[in-house]
Amino acid sequence: GENVEQHPSTLSVQEGDSAVIKCTYSDSASNYFPWYKQELGKGPQLIIDIRSNVGEKKDQRIAVTLNKTAKHFSLHITETQPEDSAVYFCAASIQAGTALIFGKGTTLSVSS
């Protein structure tokens, strides 16, 4: 079955710096790669996703890149703000709308 590895487990940055979180996956059949943000006491919320026919996707300060050959994808957050502090999860599945396999999460702390 699919296995998703996520690094680092914790990340501390200064406000305004960039943050990068990396994930690798094992199943070459995976084609959908979402990123979720979880704030304290809440359920995860989708922040961006990418499908295998696209190499990069950007939404304001957030971008995701995908390398299908190497089976890895990354989340990039630029100009970080304190409100970006949260736990971030990557995930993979065969297609959107199917069961997800999650990475173990990255706790991002942005200090002002």
Added chain:
Amino acid sequence: DADVTQTPRNRITKTGKRIMLECSQTKGHDRMYWYRQDPGLGLRLIYYSFDVKDINKGEISDGYSVSRQAQAKFSLSLESAIPNQTALYFCATSDFSDRGRGEQFFGPGTRLTVL
């Protein structure tokens, strides 16, 4: 997301007790999921259902059972709770990717403690 509700939000129970966690959604989605979250382990899939007559096991289904009572309701049961089932449980829903983005929407979670 207010469209996905979970009850109870917190529950403390004892070893050996039967417990049911409930999930309801008003998003009109056919697909529903139960995940378990443990510190440092991320979210792991317990069961999922693509429609009322379809139930599938996930990564960690042992010790759990589910019931899809209607399109909008998906319940998770622990027949005989044990302490290592202490965790945060999330319900999620999604549409088919052909009809929408296929994004999964999560409920607020149920914190379960088994003593």
